[in-house]
Amino acid sequence: xxxxxxxxxxxxxxxxxxxxxxxxxxxxxxxxxxxxxxxxxxxxxxxxxxxxxxxxxxxxxxxxxxxxxxxxxxxxxxxxxxxxxxxxxxxxxxxxxxxxxxxxxxxxxxxxxxxxxxxxxxxxxxxxxxxxxxxxxxxxxxxxxxxxxxxxxxxxxxxxxxxxxxxxxxxxxxxxxxxxxxxxxxxxxxxxxxxxxxxxxxxxxxxxxxxxxxxxxxxxxxxxxxxxxxxxxxxxxxxxxxxxxxxxxxxxxxxxxxxxxxxxxxxxxxxxxxxxxxxxxxxxxxx
Numbered sequence: 001x002x003x004x005x006x007x008x009x010x011x012x013x014x015x016x017x018x019x020x021x022x023x024x025x026x027x028x029x030x031x032x033x034x035x036x037x038x039x040x041x042x043x044x045x046x047x048x049x050x051x052x053x054x055x056x057x058x059x060x061x062x063x064x065x066x067x068x069x070x071x072x073x074x075x076x077x078x079x080x081x082x083x084x085x086x087x088x089x090x091x092x093x094x095x096x097x098x099x100x101x102x103x104x105x106x107x108x109x110x111x112x113x114x115x116x117x118x119x120x121x122x123x124x125x126x127x128x129x130x131x132x133x134x135x136x137x138x139x140x141x142x143x144x145x146x147x148x149x150x151x152x153x154x155x156x157x158x159x160x161x162x163x164x165x166x167x168x169x170x171x172x173x174x175x176x177x178x179x180x181x182x183x184x185x186x187x188x189x190x191x192x193x194x195x196x197x198x199x200x201x202x203x204x205x206x207x208x209x210x211x212x213x214x215x216x217x218x219x220x221x222x223x224x225x226x227x228x229x230x231x232x233x234x235x236x237x238x239x240x241x242x243x244x245x246x247x248x249x250x251x252x253x254x255x256x257x258x259x260x261x262x263x264x265x266x267x268x269x270x271x272x273x274x275x276x277x278x279x280x281x282x283x284x285x286x287x
Contacts, residue, residue, distance in 0.1 A: 017198035020223045026286035029222075032229050033275045037079075039236025040268035044072060045083040047261055048090065055235065061261040063087070063094040066101035067129070067164070068261060071209070071269040073105050078276035103133040103172055111137050123147050125158075128165035132172055151185050157247065159190055160206050167214045183214050191219040200231040202240045202263040203247035209266045212273045222285040228270055238263035 047055055048062035062068055069091045076084035091105050092098050102109035111134040120127035122144040130138040131148070140148065147153065148169075154162050163186050170179055194207040208224050211217070231238055237259025240246065244253045274281060 013198040014196065016223075017227065018195055018221060018223055020226060024222075024226065024286060026282060029226075029282060029286050030275070032226075033271050036229050036232055036271040037268070037275065040232065040238075040264055040271065041075070041081060041083060041236075043236035043259065043264055044261070044268060045087055048072070048087045055237075056258055057261050059094070062265070063091050065261070066091075066104045068265040070104040070168075071265045074213075075269060075272040078272050100130065101133060104129065104168060107172060113137060120144075123158075125161035125165055128162070129168060132165055132169035135169075135173060149182060151182055152189075154186075155189070156193065157203055157206070159186060159193070160203070160210050162186060163190055163210050163214055167210065184216065187211055187214055187216040187219055191216070194224055195221070199242035199245050199247075200227050201242045201245070201247040202238075202260075202266070204228065204242070205231075205238060205263050205266040205270065209269045209273070212270065212278065217278045217281040220281070225270065225274065228267060232267060233259050235259050236264070237261075238267040 043055065044062060047057045048059055050059035062072070069088065072084055073088045075081065076088055088105060092102070097112070097115040098105075099110055099112035100114045103111060114130075118126075122141060127138070127140070127144060128148045131140050131144075148162065148165060150162075163183065166179070166183050166186070170183065190207050190211060194204065194211075197204065197207075204224075205228055208220055208228055211220050231242075233239065239257045240260050240263055241253060241257055244255075244257075246252065
C-alpha cells in the first residue's frame with residue numbers, strides 16, 4: 001500500500017503528460033498557436049536586437065547562437081515575418097566570423113572554417129553541426145563519424161543534439177534511405193523520453209521542436225504541445241526549469257527564473273512549425 005501511494009503521484013504526472021482529458025477544438029488550438037507566436041516573436045526580436053532593457057538577456061544569447069538563429073530563420077521563412085527577417089540579417093553583421101555556421105542560418109551562405117583553431121572531441125555535437133554545414137570543409141574522423149551516426153548511443157539532451165545534427169545534415173546535403181531510417185529510429189527514442197519526462201523544461205520543448213523539425217510530427221502527442229503552450233510566460237517567453245527542477249534530473253533552483261532565449265526560441269519554433277508547416281497535424285489531432 002505504501003509503495004502504491006508513493007507511485008501514485010508519478011502515475012498521475014505521467015497520465016497528465018500524455019493524455020488530453022479536456023475537450024480542445026481545432027479553432028481553440030489554432031487560436032492558442034496564434035497567441036503564442038506574436039509574443040514569443042516580440043520577445044526574441046527585442047532581445048536579439050538589443051532593444052529590451054526590461055528583459056535580462058544579452059543580445060548575444062540569440063544572435064551569437066547559430067542553432068537558435070536557425071530556428072529564428074526557419075520561422076522567418078515559414079511566415080515571412082519582417083522582424084524575424086531583420087534579426088536573421090543582423091546575425092551576419094553582429095558576429096565577427098559568422099560564416100563557419102552561416103549555412104545553419106542561411107542554407108545558401110558560403111562556408112568558412114572557424115577563424116580560430118578549434119579542438120573538438122569526437123562526441124562534440126558542435127563538431128557534428130560544423131560537418132553538417134560543410135562535410136568537405138570539416139571532415140570527421142572515423143570515431144567522430146561513428147558517434148554522429150550511432151543509432152543507440154545517446155540519451156536525453158545528447159540524443160536531441162544528435163537528432164538536430166542529423167536533421168541539419170539531411171537538410172543541407174540531401175538524404176538517403178539509411179539516413180531517413182536512422183533519424184526515425186532516434187526520433188522514436190526521443191519521443192519515448194518525452195512521454196516519461198513530465199517536467200516542462202527547456203529539454204521538454206527541445207524534444208518536441210526537434211521531432212517536428214526532423215519531419216516526425218506523427219510522434220508528437222497533442223498533450224505535449226498543449227503543455228508547452230501552457231508553459232509560456234506572460235512576457236511571451238519560456239523558462240529553463242519546471243518549478244525550479246532543471247532539465248538535468250538532479251539540479252534544482254529556488255530562485256525565481258526569468259524567461260530565457262534558449263527555451264523561448266524552441267517554444268516559438270514549435271508554434272510556427274505547427275501553424276505553417278504542419279496544419280495536417282492540427283487537423284488530425286483536433287478533428
